[in-house]
Each structure stands twice: as C-alpha cells, then as structure tokens.
Amino acid sequence: MTVYRISRRRLFVTAGAGVVSLAVVNTVSACSSSSSPPSRPVATTAAQPVSTALPDGWHRVDRSYVSAYLLLRGEEVAIVDTGTPGSAAAIEDGLKAAGSGFAAVRHVILTHYHDDHIGGLEGIEPQVKATIYAGSGDAANIITDKPVKPLNGGDEVFGLRIVDTPGHTAGHISIFEPATGTLVAGDALRTQNGLESSDPQFTTDQTLASASVKALAKLDVKAILPGHGEPLTTGANEALQELAASL
Numbered sequence: 001m002t003v004y005r006i007s008r009r010r011l012f013v014t015a016g017a018g019v020v021s022l023a024v025v026n027t028v029s030a031c032s033s034s035s036s037p038p039s040r041p042v043a044t045t046a047a048q049p050v051s052t053a054l055p056d057g058w059h060r061v062d063r064s065y066v067s068a069y070l071l072l073r074g075e076e077v078a079i080v081d082t083g084t085p086g087s088a089a090a091i092e093d094g095l096k097a098a099g100s101g102f103a104a105v106r107h108v109i110l111t112h113y114h115d116d117h118i119g120g121l122e123g124i125e126p127q128v129k130a131t132i133y134a135g136s137g138d139a140a141n142i143i144t145d146k147p148v149k150p151l152n153g154g155d156e157v158f159g160l161r162i163v164d165t166p167g168h169t170a171g172h173i174s175i176f177e178p179a180t181g182t183l184v185a186g187d188a189l190r191t192q193n194g195l196e197s198s199d200p201q202f203t204t205d206q207t208l209a210s211a212s213v214k215a216l217a218k219l220d221v222k223a224i225l226p227g228h229g230e231p232l233t234t235g236a237n238e239a240l241q242e243l244a245a246s247l
C-alpha cells in the first residue's frame, strides 16, 4: 500500500517537474514498432534517464524536484541527503515502504550544505541513533544538535567510498559504492535534461565542478543517483564519459 502511494506520487511529481523526455521515451518504448518517432529532437547524451529500478539495497525518496536516497544493508540503513525542510515524514515513509524504519538508521551522509539536501535533517536527527557526516569543507555550514563528522575523499562509511567533488560547493562530496558501481552524485551531476554537470546558477566554482565530473568519470560507474532528476541506471558510464569529454 505504502509502496503504491509513493510510486503514484513519483509519477505526479515527475510530470510536475517537467521531465517531459521521460514520458516521451516511455511512450515510445512501450509501443516501439507502431509509433512514429518523437517529434522533439533526441538529446545527444548516450542515455536517457528512463529506468527507476535502482541497484540492490538502494531506494529513492522523491521530494518533488530533489531526491534523498536510502541504502538498506542487513539490519542497518544509511541515508544520503535528506531533502527539503519538512522531508522527515516522507523519508520515514520511504524507510517503511522498504521494510525498515528510523530505528535502523546508522548513517546520515550529506553531499553538501544546501537547504534542499539537509532540510530534512532537523526532523530526522531526534529520531535516529546515527552519525551525521558531510564533506570537510561543508560540515561547518551545517548546524545541528549533534556534531557533523567531516569526511574527505577516500574515506569509507558503510562500504561507501567518499569522493571529493568540489565546485557546486567547496566541500561537496559524492558517494560511490564500488560493489555495485552506484554513484550518489548530490548536485555534482543532474539528469533533468540528459546528464549534465552542476547547475551554473547554483555553483560556487564551475572550473572545479568540471574537474569533479572528470574525476567521477574515472570510477567504474554503473548507476547515477542524482540530487535532481531521475536516476540513470542504464548507459550511465557512457553518458558520464561523454559529459566529461565535453567539459
């Protein structure tokens, strides 16, 4: 029941967020032999974010235009980013839908200090026994009752490797799971219009942001879970290589 409700919400939100290409591509793939080609030009990236099946253990909490991600492994859970302020209930719903709950949360990792990624923390923090982490360059900008543990590139949390991806903010980090090739990219990558780097409008240092994309392209990425836009679970590596080469 809960799963269904979240799926429905995701559909509405997807439409509301203007991810038109998703609907177009889905329509075409659903009746590929009989439909005419899409009337709008196809984006030049190697892959479109059409699949919502996430790698093993990963779950998405779609908060309108921003996503939080949950990693369930055994009896423990890591949350990566917490959405906009007021997102705690939706994240709890997501945990329950995945068969877990706040009691299992041991790690809350924040990719950067912007409000649409740390907003839910205020409601989550009192309900979990978890360590809160952020990149060492951003941790001081996150004010909570508990200390925020600073992370640096190469650190490991819960089998997740921390990758320094400065640019969007000075201390922006991405999270890479080597076992599955899953990259939770925060705002270092986005997928609303094919795969793109950090939105220049909100980026502290675009040169650094481009260098971060090139660094991410050196990883063996199989799935990209971005802060904004749909997860990219097919053709992710090819799209990332193409993007990195274009910067």
Ligand SMILES: [Zn+2]
Pocket: 066, 114, 116, 117, 187, 227, 228
């Ligand atoms: Zn953001």
